[in-house]
Amino acid sequence: MKKESVFIETYGCQMNEYDSDRIINALNAIPTNEPNNADIIIINTCAIREKADHKAVSAIGRYNKLKKDNPNLIIGMSGCVAQLYGKKLLKDMPYLDFVLGPRGIPQIPKIINNIRSEEKNRPIETSMDVEDVFDISPYHQEGKVVGFVSIQQGCNKKCAYCIVPTTRGSEINRPMPEIINESQDLVKKGARELTYIGQTVNSWKHDGLRFFNLLDYLQEIDGLERIRFTTSFPKDITKKMIDSMKNNSKICNQLHLPVQSGSNRILRQMSRTYTIEWYRDRIELLKEAIPDLALSTDIIIGFGNEDENDFQMTMDLINLIEFDTVYSFKYSIRPGTPGEKMKSHVPDNVASERLHILQARQKEITLKKNLECLGKIENVLIEGFSKQNQNDLFGRTSTNKVVNIKNLDESHIGKIINVKIIEAMQNSLIGEKI
Numbered sequence: 001m002k003k004e005s006v007f008i009e010t011y012g013c014q015m016n017e018y019d020s021d022r023i024i025n026a027l028n029a030i031p032t033n034e035p036n037n038a039d040i041i042i043i044n045t046c047a048i049r050e051k052a053d054h055k056a057v058s059a060i061g062r063y064n065k066l067k068k069d070n071p072n073l074i075i076g077m078s079g080c081v082a083q084l085y086g087k088k089l090l091k092d093m094p095y096l097d098f099v100l101g102p103r104g105i106p107q108i109p110k111i112i113n114n115i116r117s118e119e120k121n122r123p124i125e126t127s128m129d130v131e132d133v134f135d136i137s138p139y140h141q142e143g144k145v146v147g148f149v150s151i152q153q154g155c156n157k158k159c160a161y162c163i164v165p166t167t168r169g170s171e172i173n174r175p176m177p178e179i180i181n182e183s184q185d186l187v188k189k190g191a192r193e194l195t196y197i198g199q200t201v202n203s204w205k206h207d208g209l210r211f212f213n214l215l216d217y218l219q220e221i222d223g224l225e226r227i228r229f230t231t232s233f234p235k236d237i238t239k240k241m242i243d244s245m246k247n248n249s250k251i252c253n254q255l256h257l258p259v260q261s262g263s264n265r266i267l268r269q270m271s272r273t274y275t276i277e278w279y280r281d282r283i284e285l286l287k288e289a290i291p292d293l294a295l296s297t298d299i300i301i302g303f304g305n306e307d308e309n310d311f312q313m314t315m316d317l318i319n320l321i322e323f324d325t326v327y328s329f330k331y332s333i334r335p336g337t338p339g340e341k342m343k344s345h346v347p348d349n350v351a352s353e354r355l356h357i358l359q360a361r362q363k364e365i366t367l368k369k370n371l372e373c374l375g376k377i378e379n380v381l382i383e384g385f386s387k388q389n390q391n392d393l394f395g396r397t398s399t400n401k402v403v404n405i406k407n408l409d410e411s412h413i414g415k416i417i418n419v420k421i422i423e424a425m426q427n428s429l430i431g432e433k434i
């Protein structure tokens with residue numbers, strides 16, 4: 001049978017990117033960047049903020065027009081919006097052919113077959129109670145230098161603002177042999193750097209093993225040269241984990257550690273379970289162990305009854321720690337979360353202004369951090385052709401900064417080389433091979 005071609009539009013986090021690659025593999029389909037020629041179009045959606053969830057719904061409407069020219073075209077919605085609104089989506093969008101929650105990915109071949117054979121009209125798969133959540137590995141293009149491995153599905157924390165525990169269910173940790181197998185397969189296909197992903201990766205535990213044990217085992221994988229992981233939860237940073245990071249030369253000098261707010265009062269309202277003192281203490285321990293560790297974080301502005309004083313504490317924190325990167329968002333009320341029932345909310349214009357102040361300050365800090373790289377020699381893993389200029393190659397430093405390198409031939413792709421940083425911009429660096 002001829003392979004079908006699938007176009008997937010992916011919104012949201014790395015977990016969704018990973019899931020999109022799993023869908024391609026599950027369907028044994030040919031991925032395409034051209035929706036006009038696709039047999040199947042899937043919008044893999046994100047529900048984390050209201051804006052993301054609206055974007056997804058309007059994307060479906062756009063692709064519907066293609067059905068006029070291709071009546072066999074199947075259009076489906078997967079991901080967190082699919083999980084959240086389920087049946088309602090089919091009711092609201094008569095041209096939508098199926099709805100698939102994040103845990104249903106292994107079922108997608110069956111879903112497509114059912115539609116093609118007209119056995120079942122407009123299937124919906126949003127059950128949370130499934131055993132095969134990790135069954136399908138992601139599609140990985142031969143020779144692609146970086147890849148992702150999921151080690152955990154769902155989340156057991158109950159942050160008051162967050163929809164993830166609703167849409168992705170409670171935490172399920174993947175057995176270590178499966179993680180190792182998938183890693184080895186990706187390395188065979190050319191991956192040199194793997195990022196291990198989960199909502200709170202460092203809370204991973206399985207069969208008596210903890211996250212730090214997993215890190216130690218991963219470094220034994222032959223041919224794997226770099227290890228990253230995301231996202232870490234502050235309360236689950238242990239001293240043993242820090243030791244593993246320090247002693248394991250494959251682990252990159254980079255940690256994403258979402259803090260959300262600099263104010264204990266707001267952290268409590270968010271149910272984040274740590275204090276700002278705990279967070280700062282962990283950062284100190286990490287920096288002591290790994291002095292050149294690059295840090296990034298997430299911040300939500302305008303949650304609960306955040307006042308000027310709380311906001312100032314968040315500003316103080318970003319000035320104190322000087323994160324390399326900060327992902328900051330205005331709080332968006334999500335259906336069914338504890339945050340939805342909270343009485344006091346920050347007016348939108350106030351939140352917008354605070355967000356603007358924070359982002360402007362962080363822009364300065366990020367640039368300053370990039371300028372500090374000037375003249376330094378960095379190890380860069382070359383990933384491919386530069387997005388700006390097809391004659392240049394690009395890669396990333398261990399600290400996860402993008403470096404473009406001129407006059408380098410493609411035989412360097414997949415190799416770690418020494419690069420001297422000669423220019424620093426807001427979002428990337430320029431270097432030369434030495």
Ligand code: SAH
Binds near residue numbers: 164260299329331332
């Ligand atoms: N465990 C994941 C959480 C994914 S959500 C992680 O820590 O990365 C990613 C980020 O989106 C969160 O850290 C938070 O800063 C932000 N976020 C989550 N819910 C939000 C909401 N309702 N409004 C605004 N931002 C939100």
Ligand code: F3S
Binds near residue numbers: 157159162164165
């Ligand atoms: Fe969401 Fe908090 Fe989990 S931000 S994904 S509930 S750690």
